[in-house]
Ligand code: FAD
């Protein structure tokens with residue numbers, strides 16, 4: 665059997681593509697999601713900018729009903745990691761971990777992004793033992809303790825605010841003299857009583873013992889140093905796109921990429937390869953918002969439906 669559409673990734677973009685393709689009448693649509701559907705927003709302690717959502721809800725609360733809604737229209741969730749997408753004789757080959765190949769007439773890639781490493785000494789050694797990229801997941805381990813947060817974007821500041829509710833003190837270390845997060849979030853951080861902002865500072869090293877992190881050494885302006893005795897540091901320094909599935913055996917990519925590795929698409933989410941669409945955080949110029957990722961998924965689904973119809977019936 666050849667799928668009408670294979671969707672890689674089950675975040676807001678992939679799930680919305682799944683909803684629109686199945687409800688729009690495509691047959692045999694499978695969404696490959698290596699974990700639980702929902703995507704990176706499920707790690708967020710709070711979402712307040714999804715239209716129509718007025719209560720205090722977590723990212724997990726927001727995403728919880730999405731897979732159920734898709735299932736109602738026939739979307740199949742295959743809980744597998746896809747390792748490669750290629751095109752042979754106008755049919756896509758979706759290779760899963762373990763080498764099983766699934767064929768599809770069209771493919772929507774919605775693999776999103778993963779946290780970037782900052783590159784300081786001890787980051788890899790202590791990852792999961794005091795170095796974390798998820799306050800919602802790990803914040804509880806630092807209840808009543810002091811922690812550090814690295815970064816100055818929306819993620820760093822929002823997650824720092826979450827940590828202020830659990831921890832006695834939150835040091836925000838930022839390499840710049842001002843934050844790039846939204847003004848509303850900056851104002852909340854500046855008002856928080858148990859936050860200390862350390863501007864123009866970089867992390868030199870995270871150190872510790874067999875049990876985990878015990879401190880963070882930072883470089884300040886004018887070559888001054890500071891040592892924070894904290895058992896944990898949360899690193900929020902941006903994200904890298906997951907474009908690996910598009911890499912071909914000869915080292916090229918199935919479609920055109922931009923310099924940062926984001927997939928080049930036009931306004932309809934068409935990539936440079938016919939029948940292949942890229943959506944959400946993965947694509948060039950993504951606004952990196954749940955509502956935008958969802959919208960991309962819908963646009964790509966409408967394109968895929970048209971493409972498959974023309975391919976099979978003309
Ligand atoms: P993702 O959500 O990254 O989903 C991609 C999915 O693909 C993942 O589930 C992953 O497991 C899966 N996947 C990846 N590779 C493979 C593979 N090879 N095979 C199978 N499955 C694969 N946005 C807002 O609008 N409001 C907010 O308040 C907000 N807060 C945020 C807070 C945090 C902490 C973070 C990290 C992000 C936040 N964002 C927020 C941004 C928002 O979460 C993203 O823009 C959005 O989730 C992008 O959706 P996506 O579907 O493109 O990708």
Ligand code: NAP
Nearest residue numbers: 782815816817818819820839840844900901902903951952
């Ligand atoms: P981001 O906006 O790219 O911010 C990354 C931060 O990390 C920046 O402050 C950057 O410093 C700093 N940084 C980068 N590399 C560093 C390094 N090696 N060492 C130290 N600091 C480093 O990433 P993000 O906060 O994850 O947000 C990603 C996208 O998702 C953004 O578009 C954001 O708006 C969106 N998002 C939105 C919401 C929301 O709508 N509520 C919530 C979360 C995320 P500089 O500032 O000096 O460059």
